[in-house]
Amino acid sequence: MARLTRAEQQQRTRAAVLTAARAEFTEHGYAEAKIDRIAERADLTRGAVYSNFAGKRALYLAVLAADAESSRSAARQPLRSPESTGEALGAFARVWLERLPLAGDTPASGHLQLRSLSGVVDTEPMRAALAELLRLEALLLALSLDAERPPVRVADLALTLLHGAAGLAENAPGAGDPFDVARAAEHLADLPLDADEPAPHLAFTAPAREVGDAWTPPTGARDEITGEPVDLGDDGVVVVLGAGRLSAVGEAAMEGTTFVVVTADPAETGSLVRLRIADVVACLRRVFAPADLPRIRIVLDGEGAMLDALDTAAVDDHTETAVRIHNGRITHRAEGHGAGHAVTKVDTVR
Known part of the structure; x- marks a missing residue:
């Protein structure tokens, strides 16, 4: 079996951290979530988590962004727009x-x-x-x-x-x-x-x-x-x-x-x-x-x-x-x- 490249291994680690973090935030919420528990859920060290994410806030925002991007990709577009x-x-x-x-x-x-x-x-x-x-x-x-x-x-x-x-x-x-x-x-x-007006500074x-x-x-x-x-x-x-x-x-x-x-x-x-x-x-x-x-x-x-x-x-x-x-x-x-x-x-x- 071919060995993973450094970039592939980092991508896999990042995905594992995101999955573990989503479970942690779902169970405990943002305020009570712990990086140590996220690392344990992902079967990684605390250092491995911090090597991919700056902290809990960055990790939480990354989880939400990944969810939003997944929703965007899955969105089924209508054939026509609403009429009014x-x-x-x-x-x-x-x-x-x-x-x-x-x-x-x-x-x-x-x-x-x-x-x-x-x-x-x-x-x-x-x-x-x-x-x-x-x-x-x-x-x-x-x-x-x-x-x-x-x-x-x-x-x-x-x-x-x-x-x-x-x-x-x-x-x-x-x-x-x-x-x-x-x-x-x-x-x-x-x-x-009233109609939207241009920003005043644009005239200058x-x-x-x-x-x-x-x-x-x-x-x-x-x-x-x-x-x-x-x-x-x-x-x-x-x-x-x-x-x-x-x-x-x-x-x-x-x-x-x-x-x-x-x-x-x-x-x-x-x-x-x-x-x-x-x-x-x-x-x-x-x-x-x-x-x-x-x-x-x-x-x-x-x-x-x-x-x-x-x-x-x-x-x-x-x-x-x-x-x-x-x-x-x-x-x-x-x-x-x-x-x-x-x-x-x-x-x-x-």
Whole structure:
């Protein structure tokens, strides 16, 4: 029998740790889970666990992210999308509410089923990243509802309603009626809300610089929305965003734009990003036909390969760099808040 390579052995060890951790979190919950017990369940040493995961929080987020990605992969897409915004919101709510625990579920298993972050996201950078992710989730739902005039405020209200139902179910399983919540989501489409306004700072954003730089893009990228490979060398706009700038997707959400998400903390913040994007996309895939999913691309770059290719400064949560690619070269470039908007504006007027 052929011996496993080092990479294969590490992959097998990581999978064993994740399986053991899922069992531990299901039985004891996040707060009471112990790394020693996880190592024992996996028949590994404590050191083997820490060589693959930075700590309990990173491990918990990795378990939730793996579950969300599995749900996304298994999602069966409909042949057609709902015919109205209200119908779509109701269908999305029903899919989302399937995660609610039942009255007979244990608290620990219910929290895992909810993909609860209670007591987990307790650092300021992660809280800020979560706020940005919630805005991104609303945008992705809004783009699925209407690609031309995405109703972001309506989508944001729908997700607020659903997260409120989850919070109630987490503390009082069985409370509330999910069918009533889904019906309420349908009626959000009829609220007389003002149109979404562009961010005020965009009016003062410096224009993109015209350059003629060589472009050697990283390979192996994958779109988190469709699951399809992404060629970062194709003509178009690429926007690199830190976890604290994800709401900037809405400033440059032109069809075909690729958004590359980077983070200085792949183990925890990176797993949080993976979790939330996979989770909302799994729900979107079950409600909307493939042609009606958001027509932007989101790529996760846990290794920082994109920043190396762009020769930019070290990544932080507020990173925002955008480039326009044409014929294998970088033709325009911008950095800082509004960079994505500046580069897509160039694309519009060319």
